[in-house]
Amino acid sequence: MSDVILQASGLHKTYHLGNAKVQVLKGVSLTVQRGEFVTVMGASGSGKSTLLHLLGALDIPDRGTVAFHNTDLFAGCKPPTTTTGSTSLYVAAYPAIIVYKLLRLLIDRSSDQRDYHRNVHFGFVFQFYHLLPECNTLENVLLPAMVCHSVPGWLANRSRVVARAHDLLKWVGLEHRLRHRPNELSGGERQRVAIARALINGPQVLLADEPTGNLDAKTGAGILELLHKLNSQGQTIVMVTHDPKVASAADRVVTLEDGRIHARGA
């Protein structure tokens, strides 16, 4: 069995900002080995987050492929398009459009495979934590597990999943904050909850987008320590940062500049 867990080849991505086109990625290729801690560095707007989103099947490239265990994540996918045309025509045809969209929603299964990978194989940690404000700490951590269970399945597995969530929250040091809502937690605590959420389904790759970017140095160091601990237990991690100090914590540093991989570090 190959040790390559993720392999990106010739990734291109362009964003449309009004009439302007911004080409963010211009043929990026990257290989991530199992158990590796890779950091993608680059200035703001260099395309690091876009690359991370493509690696985690959260976005679709214009060109290029991402293989997870040699399986192309974007086989048969088309990048999203924006609707254009006459407004009055759009309004007149609105009911038909709604019915069409509803039917397409029910029939279209093209994104199911990517959704599944995001749920089971990838775990995301974001700079701004992105916890659901209506849910408490435990519920936020349980969310990905709820996504992969039907109601009967959840009822059958609930105790096992909740026990795992408790273990993860204990591991990140938040066992005393289970019933607190995100607005009752500090930034560092929120990011720990986000890490626990990303790990609840036992992902093969953890994708962290500037996990310390919104934290002070001491709290950020604590988060990095957690990631290190995880990596030492065999967790593959791809992290995006613009901070060389943070980047130096990784096994390998990849620098993105002008939409291309510029240099590779050890």
Added chain:
Amino acid sequence: MYKLFLCLRYLRRRRIAFFAVAAVCLCVAMVLIVVSVMGGFLQMVKDRSRGMLGDLVVENGTLQGFPYYQEFIDELKLAMPDQIEEATPVIITYGVLRFPIDQITKPAQIVGIRLHETYRVNDFKNGLYYEKYYPETTTLGPWKEPAYGAVEGGKIALPPELEGAWQRWWAQATPAQRKKADAERRMDYDRPGYYRPIPHENYLVDVSPTWLEPELPGIILGTDLCARRLDTGDYRRFYWRGTRVSLTFVPFSPTGQPRTATGMPNKLFRYVDDARTGIYDIDSMSVYVDFDMLQEVVEMNTVVDEDTGQRIPGRATQIQIKVTHGTDPIKALDQAQKIWNRIASHNRAEALRIFSPEVLDMVEIRTWEQKQERFIAAVKKEKHLVTILFGVISVVAVFLVGCIFYMIVQQKTRDIGVIKSVGATSRGVAGIFLTYGAAVGVVGGALGTLLGTLFVWYINDIQDLLAWISPQARVWNPEVYSFDVIPNQVRPVDVLVIYGIAIAASMIGSVIAAIRAAEVWPVEAIRYE
């Protein structure tokens, strides 16, 4: 699982959803009230129509009536003994009613009935007031005026016949009936109804209750002719039982000619009871007298012409027939029609010498439903129209749910991105909002059903309360709506249908928001804080 979890969480935490719940609740309550009141109105029309008419009605739609009614009734009972429970002739004519005691004169529809046959044919007996508390004392035969006095050293009492009837009723009455009777007892003689005292200076001490002369035929008045409905739903009667009432009649010849040349006969009666059908038009207009007496007064009885020696058969304007339990009225109608056709053809030669051919030819036998068909159909249409109108108004709730959900999706775009980033499918995200819509329908529909049901149950009390605050607020005028109370029954099938539609409508309202949520591109949604 996450769909159910998040929709319940949003339902509890998103206060804006309460507006959607409130909109659904109000619309469900509104439609339920309209459907229940209009449906109840329709049912009341049907019940009262049947209660007034019996199962089958024979008539020719004229004031001079039709002959051979008794032959028909006799033949009917003979030929269909297992299907016909009772049949009774009725004369309906018009005249002038006058209360000499207060010199009030009113127009009246005079109905001639055979009282005990009528009791068996329709629900007339259930609407009688005095007959209820003093059983078997109501008669259309000769009657004197009862007057209360004192017995056993000052105890107030009615004449023994009425007192005995009251005691018999009290002995078999249920606790609820006794409670109602207690509420209607008069202070002075401790019995329901209005009676006059004996005209004597010291009647409380030494004068026994008695019957006052002269003896006059009894008359039953429509309740609204002799009483006023109070806000409590009870009636305040204006006249003592036994009060004299005069009627002026208009006789019609066999050819339908009003006999005004000989003057209009006038006759005195005693008010023995009052009848309430619940239909205001009837209760404010109709008086009931003995059939045979009325037939004679309006010259519809069987007579022999003194000049020609020719027999002129008696006439009735209507025959009411009650079929036995389990008999199909339509089948009974077919047989009854054949019997009538036989009698009509057998007597045709005699009839044509006296009456116009139409008198016989226009005789029609119909079920109570066929007779009231036009009225019932009109009420049905009215019910459908009002239901559609309020249904259309309720579409507003669908749009409101749509707007509120769209706002929620706009506010929750980032959360939707997060949910998708952890693996939720677009279908699943749409499912959250469709389930959310259904939950709003379930909760709003349940609250609306409760509100609407309570409102319908207490609709008459609510109206009385409003009328007590301001008399102008009385919306249900019995003179306009025929019935003196607003229908207040809720049918379970209506509740189920409206509840189901509310849930479906809420889901439809949430469709656009659900599609919008499904289309959220997670990368765009979570890019910034």
